Amino acid sequence: MSVADYMTDKVITVSPDTKVNVAVNVMKDHQIHRLPVIDGDRLVGIVTEGTVREASPSKATSLSIYEVNYLFNKMTVSDIMEKEVKTISKDAQLEDAISTMRHHDIGVLPVMDGRQVVGIITTNDILDGFLDITDYFVDATVVQVMIEHDRTGVIYEIGKIMADNHFNIQTLMVTRNLGPIMIEMHVDKTDSAAVKQALEAAGYAVRLVTNQRVD
Numbered sequence: 001m002s003v004a005d006y007m008t009d010k011v012i013t014v015s016p017d018t019k020v021n022v023a024v025n026v027m028k029d030h031q032i033h034r035l036p037v038i039d040g041d042r043l044v045g046i047v048t049e050g051t052v053r054e055a056s057p058s059k060a061t062s063l064s065i066y067e068v069n070y071l072f073n074k075m076t077v078s079d080i081m082e083k084e085v086k087t088i089s090k091d092a093q094l095e096d097a098i099s100t101m102r103h104h105d106i107g108v109l110p111v112m113d114g115r116q117v118v119g120i121i122t123t124n125d126i127l128d129g130f131l132d133i134t135d136y137f138v139d140a141t142v143v144q145v146m147i148e149h150d151r152t153g154v155i156y157e158i159g160k161i162m163a164d165n166h167f168n169i170q171t172l173m174v175t176r177n178l179g180p181i182m183i184e185m186h187v188d189k190t191d192s193a194a195v196k197q198a199l200e201a202a203g204y205a206v207r208l209v210t211n212q213r214v215d
Helices: 018-032 049-055 065-074 093-106 124-132 154-164 189-201
Strands: 034-039 041-050 106-115 116-122 140-145 169-175 180-188 205-210
Touching: 018 049, 018 093, 018 189, 041 106, 041 180, 093 124, 093 154, 116 124, 124 154, 124 180, 140 189, 154 169, 154 180, 154 189
Parallel strands: none
Antiparallel strands: 034 041, 106 116, 140 180, 140 205, 169 180
């Protein structure tokens, strides 16, 4: 799962000399919240709704809305943009992007191919990616198999039980940080009870979970 698989590749950018009001209108028109700032072919900054708010006079100011608009018509993106921009390679794993965002408490990363900006990835893109990876929108039952003691071949054993009974595994994930190791599979709803019965007969602790999907 690379960043390139889930990034938005249609990147709307502005130049450093773009007026702030123009940048704000670009964000509104395209319903986006941030714009990479490109000088030639080089990324030099990023402007967001947050940086625009920070540059806006406080409510205590005596300036009128017309005077504020006048100032923003004079100010350029280079005056307010964030110059220290964290980026991610298009070949990086999705987990690398998540870790970078969490570590630096940011919600967006320009995606680079060398020095070229080729995309942008946001927290929403990552959440969409998680839903895609887990097949959230596929009608299925989640089968959770609890493994008290890890051992070589346990996934093979579960897979063999599933194959011997002609059960289809739609997706499979393993989590290790919630106490016991949990193998989570998405299976056809019509097979869920039989899957539980077959796995329990083999000595596994099994729990069925129905997705509370929001369409």
